[in-house]
Amino acid sequence: EIVMTQSPATLSVSPGERATFSCRASQSVSSNLAWYQQKPGQAPRLLIYGASTRATGIPARFSGSGSGTEFTLTISSLQSEDFGVYYCQQYNSWPPITFGQGTRLEIK
């Protein structure tokens, strides 16, 4: 099983600033990595797939990078509505499909 590890556990960023999330895989997942945003009481929302491709309707301020075992999600200029928990997910080697434990984004 591929273990996905996210850091930090919590991120506190002011509006207009950059937010950077990290995700590390226990073995290479190539570029088969997705990012999701989840707000309280809601289902996750797909942001990025293929490590760097934005999903339909996702604003350009969201970007993803990396390959192999190290990945980054960046929000270039934080908006107040970007709060929530962010998860990475690998789909290179399954079953099982595995998720990171999540990073909580707080707006300062």
Place this chain on the structure above:
Amino acid sequence: QVQLVESGGGVVQPGRSLRLSCAASGFTFSLYSMHWVRQAPGKGLEWVAIISYDGSSKYYGDSVKGRFTVSRDNSKNTLYLQMNSLRAEDTAVYYCARPEGANRGYYYPHFDYWGQGTLVTVSS
């Protein structure tokens, strides 16, 4: 528009069974593999199961293998999760999720549509 609507959750005693349903609409259900993903209260996401578009292939997470069974009825556009021998640690919101892409989505599953989830509570 794509819609996934789960139902069947509730409170159940340990050791008992429950069946969840996920009604799909707005896309050709019979072309897509489908997944169940769960989330324990205050915890992260855990993948539960996948079923191929025609039901011929099924895979499960280790924590539910041998106790849960995924199935589908393409004539009713509905996905199911039969949960037996339930344990307290199965308490979670259960989501059905559709992978992006019909063919490619089976091999490279990331999820562009999710249901709203249904809460299963296992407690005596």
